[in-house]
Amino acid sequence: MAEQLISTAVHHTLPESYVRSEAERPRLDEVVPDADIPVVDLANPDRAAVVAQIGAACSSHGFFQVLNHGLPLEVMLAAMAVAHEFFRLSPEEKAKLYSDDPAKKMRLSTSFNVRKETVHNWRDYLRLHCHPLEQFVPEWPANPPPFRDVMSTYCKEVRQLGFRLYAMISASLGLEQDYIKKVLGEQEQHMAVNFYPKCPSPELTYGLPAHTDPNALTILMMDEQVAGLQVLKEGRWIAVNPRPNALVINLGDQLQALSNGRYKSVWHRAVVNSDRPRMSIASFLCPCNCVKLGPAEKLIGEKSPAVYRNYTYDEYYKKFWSRNLDQEHCLELFRT
Ligand SMILES: O=C(O)CCC(=O)C(=O)O
Numbered sequence: 001m002a003e004q005l006i007s008t009a010v011h012h013t014l015p016e017s018y019v020r021s022e023a024e025r026p027r028l029d030e031v032v033p034d035a036d037i038p039v040v041d042l043a044n045p046d047r048a049a050v051v052a053q054i055g056a057a058c059s060s061h062g063f064f065q066v067l068n069h070g071l072p073l074e075v076m077l078a079a080m081a082v083a084h085e086f087f088r089l090s091p092e093e094k095a096k097l098y099s100d101d102p103a104k105k106m107r108l109s110t111s112f113n114v115r116k117e118t119v120h121n122w123r124d125y126l127r128l129h130c131h132p133l134e135q136f137v138p139e140w141p142a143n144p145p146p147f148r149d150v151m152s153t154y155c156k157e158v159r160q161l162g163f164r165l166y167a168m169i170s171a172s173l174g175l176e177q178d179y180i181k182k183v184l185g186e187q188e189q190h191m192a193v194n195f196y197p198k199c200p201s202p203e204l205t206y207g208l209p210a211h212t213d214p215n216a217l218t219i220l221m222m223d224e225q226v227a228g229l230q231v232l233k234e235g236r237w238i239a240v241n242p243r244p245n246a247l248v249i250n251l252g253d254q255l256q257a258l259s260n261g262r263y264k265s266v267w268h269r270a271v272v273n274s275d276r277p278r279m280s281i282a283s284f285l286c287p288c289n290c291v292k293l294g295p296a297e298k299l300i301g302e303k304s305p306a307v308y309r310n311y312t313y314d315e316y317y318k319k320f321w322s323r324n325l326d327q328e329h330c331l332e333l334f335r336t
Pocket of ligand 1: 192194208213220222228229268269270279280282
């Protein structure tokens with residue numbers, strides 16, 4: 001029901017269905033505010049150094065910010081602006097796009113999985129399939145009018161960046177540069193445009209509770225003015241402070257499996273605040289449904305036996321969506 005969207009009205013109190021039990025609350029005062037995640041400058045001409053920094057970030061944090069990543073600033077600003085315009089559409093216009101069916105390839109929805117969950121999250125989101133663009137763009141919102149063009153350009157740029165990062169991540173694991181891109185097959189690309197309205201009681205709820213990403217690689221554009229992303233490191237939540245014009249990169253479960261557990265798909269969450277709404281645009285590169293996933297042969301040996309069995313993305317994705325977001329790491333169910 002489109003009435004469940006939270007971006008269509010101003011809220012003065014937090015409805016009961018969003019209130020987490022005492023034990024599940026975000027404990028915002030315990031978050032480390034200034035630890036931050038590694039930052040990698042992709043314009044550094046010393047490629048070996050960049051590859052080494054990326055490898056170190058993938059094993060220590062599973063997260064890093066990239067600077068000078070090649071995405072034109074005007075493309076990023078336009079995407080953020082059209083996302084804001086989208087969430088300002090009238091409730092009637094939004095209701096036309098609303099669905100709570102996770103199988104729908106284009107949907108405006110709310111929380112995470114409203115059909116299954118018992119406590120909701122303070123997030124509305126637009127979910128889009130983005131590859132091949134010519135197949136999916138005709139289903140995308142026609143309003144605001146520049147939406148399709150602006151987001152298509154953004155998606156193409158993000159895809160290229162993703163492939164550049166794959167080459168560097170492959171190299172950092174001692175694999176052929178094109179290993180990851182090849183082994184994951186013709187990749188799907190999805191996007192979540194996340195909108196977190198101002199929340200009357202941010203200490204009682206989440207924008208998104210702790211989760212790992214089921215896909216291979218996520219490229220996140222954050223609101224530069226409003227922080228909210230937090231990453232779990234050694235049992236503590238650390239705040240990710242957005243750098244100007246940076247993008248946040250995180251490894252999804254498939255790269256943890258491919259690296260045979262050397263690299264981490266790390267728990268992260270989005271918290272909300274009572275002062276300002278927040279937007280983030282997450283792009284997900286996802287393996288082709290048909291390929292065999294699991295640890296790279298070259299990373300399996302006597303001293304490092306395969307940690308995960310082989311499976312298909314179809315199998316993995318179904319398992320991921322059949323659970324609650326903050327249950328155990330989904331990869332645990334694929335251990336050898
Ligand atoms: O909004 C954020 O900062 C995080 C978004 C996220 O984790 C997701 O869309 O999966």
